[in-house]
Amino acid sequence: xxxxxxxxxxxxxxxxxxxxxxxxxxxxxxxxxxxxxxxxxxxxxxxxxxxxxxxxxxxxxxxxxxxxxxxxxxxxxxxxxxxxxxxxxxxxxxxxxxxxxxxxxxxxxxxxxxxxxxxxxxxxxxxxxxxxxxxxxxxxxxxxxxxxxxxxxxxxxxxxxxxxxxxxxxxxxxxxxxxxxxxxxxxxxxxxxxxxxxxxxxxxxxxxxxxxxxxxxxxxxxxxxxxxxxxxxxxxxxxxxxxxxxxxxxxxxxxxxxxxxxxxxxxxxxxxxxxxxxxxxxxxxxxxxxxxxxxxxxxxxxxxxxxxxxxxxxxxxxxxxxxxxxxxxxxxxxxxxxxxxxxxxxxxxxxxxxxxxxxxxxxxxxxxxxxx
Numbered sequence: 001x002x003x004x005x006x007x008x009x010x011x012x013x014x015x016x017x018x019x020x021x022x023x024x025x026x027x028x029x030x031x032x033x034x035x036x037x038x039x040x041x042x043x044x045x046x047x048x049x050x051x052x053x054x055x056x057x058x059x060x061x062x063x064x065x066x067x068x069x070x071x072x073x074x075x076x077x078x079x080x081x082x083x084x085x086x087x088x089x090x091x092x093x094x095x096x097x098x099x100x101x102x103x104x105x106x107x108x109x110x111x112x113x114x115x116x117x118x119x120x121x122x123x124x125x126x127x128x129x130x131x132x133x134x135x136x137x138x139x140x141x142x143x144x145x146x147x148x149x150x151x152x153x154x155x156x157x158x159x160x161x162x163x164x165x166x167x168x169x170x171x172x173x174x175x176x177x178x179x180x181x182x183x184x185x186x187x188x189x190x191x192x193x194x195x196x197x198x199x200x201x202x203x204x205x206x207x208x209x210x211x212x213x214x215x216x217x218x219x220x221x222x223x224x225x226x227x228x229x230x231x232x233x234x235x236x237x238x239x240x241x242x243x244x245x246x247x248x249x250x251x252x253x254x255x256x257x258x259x260x261x262x263x264x265x266x267x268x269x270x271x272x273x274x275x276x277x278x279x280x281x282x283x284x285x286x287x288x289x290x291x292x293x294x295x296x297x298x299x300x301x302x303x304x305x306x307x308x309x310x311x312x313x314x315x316x317x318x319x320x321x322x323x324x325x326x327x328x329x330x331x332x333x334x335x336x337x338x339x340x341x342x343x344x345x346x347x348x349x350x351x352x353x354x355x356x357x358x359x360x361x362x363x364x365x366x367x368x369x370x371x372x
Contacts, residue, residue: 002066002091004038006058008082008101014045014058015076017231020203021047021054022072030115033069036089037113038062046119047072052200053119054207056231067113068095078106119234122220126192128162128184129214132228136208138169138180139201141331141359146198147173154240157198160217163191170245171198176324177245177362178331194219195242200235207231249349249362253340257287257311258353261337265329267294267307272322274300282366283322287313287341296322309339318344319368328361344368 015034023031026049035046043060046053068091079087083102091097095110139158147155159170166183196204207228208215218225219237226233268283271294275281279298286293289312295304318341328350329337340349350361 001064001093002036002038002068003064003089004043004060004062005086005088006043006060008079008084008087010058011043011060011087012076012079014043014056015072015079017056017207018045018047018054019072019076020206021049021052021233023049028115028117030069030111031117032071032073033111033116034072034075035067035069035113035116037067038065040065046116048117048119050117051197051236052203053234054203054231055119055234058230064090066091068097069111069113069116070097070108074108078108120220120223120236122218122223122225122234125219125221126162126190127216127218128167129216130167130182130184131212132208132215133210133212134182135215135217136205136210137333138167138182139205139208141333142169142171142178142180143198143201143205144327144331145171145173145176145178145361146201147171149173152240154195154238154242157195157238158201159193159195159242159245161191161193170242172243172245172248175321175364176328177243177248177360178328179245179249179360181358192219194224195238195240196224197235197238200224200233204228204233207233249360250342250346251340251349253342253346253349255287255311255313255316255341257292257309257313257339257341258336259292259307259309259339261329261332261335264292264307264309264337265326267292267305268322268326268329270294270305271296271303272326274298274303275322276300282319282368283325284317284319284368287316287318289313313341316341316344317368318348319366320348320363321366324363328363332361333359 037044043058046055085102087101097108097110099106161168168181171178204226215228281298284295292307334352336353337350338353347362347364
């Protein structure tokens with residue numbers, strides 16, 4: 001029926017990658033499993049939860065071609081506990097699977113691959129290649145601002161815009177907005193854009209290595225294919241009208257100050273000590289000459305701190321949700337940032353100090369109650 005042998009370490013990492021897309025609980029038992037398929041190219045391991053599919057290739061010695069579905073958790077647990085040696089795998093026509101490695105032997109029951117839904121095919125309409133580490137950093141630096149509110153499904157994903165200028169990624173959740181740009185080496189087939197689900201992008205981030213090897217992104221009519229090394233991830237495109245972000249960002253702001261990212265994060269973190277899930281309160285910021293005064297007050301107590309910056313805020317008082325402001329700074333890929341401000345009720349814009357446009361964060365303020 002099906003027979004192969006494979007290094008334990010290779011098999012274990014393929015199971016870990018494909019299991020990222022396996023349904024935890026499903027009315028279709030096969031979806032709680034991994035599809036193993038042997039062919040001339042070796043072994044392919046796939047996981048699919050009807051939204052995201054991951055397929056990864058493993059080099060294996062195949063003596064009989066076939067396919068079978070195994071419970072992902074059980075199979076993963078067995079392989080992880082195997083000694084570091086070659087795993088031999090054989091399945092018969094009754095879906096009985098025999099696994100052995102060193103002195104360890106297991107017999108488990110699989111499911112017929114006929115019950116496993118096919119992963120969607122992605123027609124090659126447009127494609128773009130980008131370094132894995134760049135793609136990973138771009139996802140990391142925008143995906144935190146993806147919305148979790150299902151009432152606007154299109155914003156539960158990030159917008160990718162590909163043009164001559166390069167790749168732009170945008171995420172927005174109604175309270176903040178993140179934009180990240182990178183030039184691209186080559187662009188074939190013209191400009192295009194799509195929205196990829198945040199959950200799938202998290203998996204893409206996990207599959208991308210810290211390497212200059214390229215990942216490719218292919219856009220189909222209804223799906224998107226990310227190819228990273230020997231692994232493919234396929235997810236649905238999100239449909240709908242994404243925010244017109246270019247017009248949502250005010251860039252002619254009269255006040256501009258420069259802060260050390262780390263110092264400002266530490267100050268916000270300090271005054272956030274009195275804020276909790278039960279006792280919420282904005283961080284009150286007063287931007288003065290060469291400094292910002294931060295404070296927070298809740299039933300837990302009151303906290304104040306001063307962070308040095310350069311520039312004059314003219315005494316502008318503005319409140320922020322501590323987490324939203326902190327995340328924008330924490331994910332900003334720069335040691336110093338420029339903060340542009342206008343009024344106490346207009347958004348703060350955080351950009352690099354070197355006038356490059358490779359990132360921009362916008363954080364909406366929180367209305368402050370009258371000074372206490």
